[in-house]
Amino acid sequence: MSGPLDRRRVVVTGALGGIGTAVTARLLADGAQVLAVDRPDVVRQHREPGPPGLHVAGVDLRDPRAPTEIAGQALERLGGLDALVNNAGIELRASLPDHDDERWDAVLDVNLRAPFRLARDLADLLAAGRSPAVVNVCSIAVTGFAGQVAYDASKGGLLTLTRSLAVELGPRGVRANAVCPGFIDTPMLDEGELRSIAERVARTLPLRRLGRPDDVAGAISWLLGEDSGYVTGQSLFIDGGMNRQ
């Protein structure tokens, strides 16, 4: 299918979650081929045959072998790689004393270590691709919220990783940008009391509503396409006007 992302070969992580599903659908509609990566147990429950251009892979991103597995599947099923969307993430609502090392490690592994490993290990494949681009899904949480220090730190780290990748990989033609969603209506809001906080905050926002996964998907598609070809190292807040800096 032709479109702004005509035949671009894209890996999307966390692709079967709320935002990932919308991103994958949008990229396919815009003409991309997508390797949709999610946890093996989540992929096993996802039985529908997908549309043309969609390939689904069950990979646990906490596994150090994940980048090798994803690179192999991208080569075999897509024939190469032009773009990477680091979208998988986990939230942890807990007080500071309840952030034990195990929970900290789980959040940092998925939200920061996995994007780092994928960027490091897929860089050569991306650099050989067509108009290569990375988009990292950060969060409004980079501004710092109470009750989620691991999550906030992981997303702050991911934002800085994005800027470093833009500088490191720019000379090889690879762009790297971040999106920072505000409160988006997905299953992630069901962690702790997050949904009630999100709904309360949404009523005070300039746009007076929660975000929708499609709000994020459109921005990611633009950041992967030729229309943003001179944009790198940037962060785009998709938050109904919450952050105005």
Ligand code: NAD
């Ligand atoms: P979600 O929980 O619906 O989706 C997250 C996906 O990541 C799930 O499909 C999950 O299976 C996958 N995942 C988690 N651990 C994994 C692992 N070890 N290996 C492979 N896949 C794994 O959440 P969402 O709201 O769609 O979030 C997507 C991204 O957007 C996340 O990075 C999240 O931090 C970010 N974000 C969400 C919001 C929001 O309000 N929903 C706000 C800001 C940022």
